[in-house]
Amino acid sequence: MNATPTHQALQPEFRLLVLLVSIGFFMQGLDTTIVNTAIPAMARSLGEDPLQMHSVVVAYVLSVAACIPLSGWLADRFGVRNTYFAAIIIFTLASLGCGYAESLNELLVYRVIQGIGGALLLPIGRLAMLKVIPRTQFLAAMSLMSLAGLIGPLIGPTLGGWIVEVTTWHWIFLINIPMGLLGVLITFKAMPNVTEPTVPTFDxxxxxxxxxxxxxxxxxxxxxxxxxxxxxxxxxxxxxxxxxxxxxxxxxxxxxxxLFRSKLFKNRIYAVGIIGNFFARLGGNALPFLLPLMLQIAFGFEPFITGLLMIPTVLGSLASKPIIRPIIQKFGYRKVLIINTLLVGACIASFALTSADTPIWLRAIHFFIFGVLNSLQFVSMNTLTLKDLPQQDASSGNSFLSMIMMVSMSIGVALAGTLVNVFTAYLGAENTTTAFHITLLVLGSINIITAAIFWQIPKNTPV
Structure with missing residues (x-):
């Protein structure tokens, strides 16, 4: 009888590979959040309305979503090292282009190209680790890599705010250059070019x-x-x-x-999880864009202070990690997701009660609670969605979930920006704060209604 393999510490020969994948994960995580606090400064520099600048976020996230389905096929066809190397080069050169952009349209073109590189970094990095690192050391490798993914969003908003105060917004993109060059130098030393002998025709x-x-x-x-x-x-x-x-x-x-066969959706849990993920993420993914904008445009906060205020959200997300599994085991997926979806919706809507005079300590607690609830929501939805997929559908199902997550973020940010603009046009520019508040109430309501989707989870669903 075979013994179950034990989890081992990461051996030295694999550390460079994990560092390389971590660099890509960090760059992608940083670039998804660093722009949020810099948008008003970018708008002033480019002569644009800051309330019309959500396209800078949407362009990046949308191109990431569009290219995720390509990642696995490209890695199998051309090799993981060649594809990862190309991804870092594309991402780094596009970051250079963003840093030297002189108009919004020029910036958007480079953000799309940057998204194409960003879309390939994480899935191909994870795939390389899966193919090269022994299963007994894979957990240790993933734990180290996930730290890099947490650091990017943690420092992104504050770093973006600090950069636009001490220099110009262009540097939020130019700081990617040294990271990219380091990644380029390590790629050929750390990552073997694993390919698949037979690759199906691309769809x-x-x-x-x-x-x-x-x-x-x-x-x-x-x-x-x-x-x-x-x-x-x-x-x-x-x-x-x-x-x-x-x-x-x-x-x-x-x-x-x-790319994604319809048979995936014959699995009821997967189908409910995908639909729930899409709608429940609209508000949760829009807030990292919407709240820094509200703090600066409506409440008059400085970019650096705005960035600091976003840290409790990430700390709340980190604090929730140890409690998620025990909560799901005690109450089950159905109960947790119905109640937590209602709580997240109420929390999003409750930001409409804040004003420029809200005490900083109360605002920090509010952001922390949102971070805890949002993290519980995302992890519960993801594990529910993938848990019953058969092995042959795991890769395809995971890619489709990753794509839906990014599409939901893209549509959520677009919806939030559009709602603020519609309500500002209707109420007048002097009532911008009210426009933000109504937008938050709408986004919170969408989340509350989404609880009906998780109601469809069978009551006897095992954990």
Whole structure:
């Protein structure tokens, strides 16, 4: 009878590989959050309205979402080292382009390219570790790597705020250059170029339909309150997005090499988890963008102070990690997700009660509680979604979940920016604070309604 392999400490020969993957994870995590506190300063420099700058976040997140399905196929076809090397080069050069951008449109082009590189960094890094590091040391490797992923979002908002106060916003992108160069130097030494002997034909039709769906829905919502486009332009984009989604649903059912086969959704737990993930993340993912904007635009806070105020959210997320598993084991997925979804919605809505005069200590506690609840929500949803997938569907199911998470963030930020603009236009520029408050109430309400999705989880679902 075979003994179960024990978890071992990471051996020295694998440490450089883990450092390399950690660099990519850190860069991606940092770039998702560092922009949030810098948006008002970027808007002033580029001569744009800060309330119309959500496209800087959406462009990056959307291109990450669009390229996630490519990552596994590219790594199998061209090798993990070659693909990872290309990803770091693309990300670093795009960061340089962002740092020298002189207009919003130029910045958006480089943010899209940066997202393409960012989309490949984490999944291919994780894949390289999976293929190279022995299973007995994999847990130790993942634990070390996840630290880098936590540090990026922890320091991102504060670092972004500090940079725009002591220098210019361009440096929030230029700081990626030394990290990228270090990654380039380590790649050929630390990462073997593992390839697969047989690689299926890539589903080009599927990726085009998915990109059309994601871009149509996100940009349609984002441009809804943009004075440069008519409302019919936005409606047209949303219709294209919906049609592409429906055609892809048919394609996934009939095409044997489809990126994500429809059989994934025959698993009821997976289907509920994916739909719940999409809607429950709209508000939770929009707040790291919306709250720094409200603190600076509506309440008049300095960028650095705004960044510091975002730290309790990440600390709340860290503090929740040890308690998540015991809570799920005691109460079960169904109860935890229904109650916690209601709590997250109420917490998002409660930010509408804050003002410029809210005491800093109370604001910090509020952010900390949100971080705890949001982390509990995300981890519970993710583990529920993937837990019953058979081994042959695990890779495809995980990629689809990763893509949905990024699409939800993209649409959430676009929706939050659009709602603030709509309510500001209706109430007048002097009532910007009220516009932010109503937006928070709407986002909180979406979360509360989402609890109905988790109601569909069978009562006897095992932990």
């Amino acid at each position: 080009y039709v599927g990726i085009i339909l998915l990109v059309l769906a994601m871009v149509g829905l996100s940009l349609g919502i984002e441009n809804f309150a943009n004075p440069q486009h008519s409302i019919w332009w936005s409606i047209g984009l949303i219709i294209i997005g919906f049609l592409a989604s429906l055609i892809y649903a048919y394609h996934s059912h009939t095409h044997k090499n489809a």
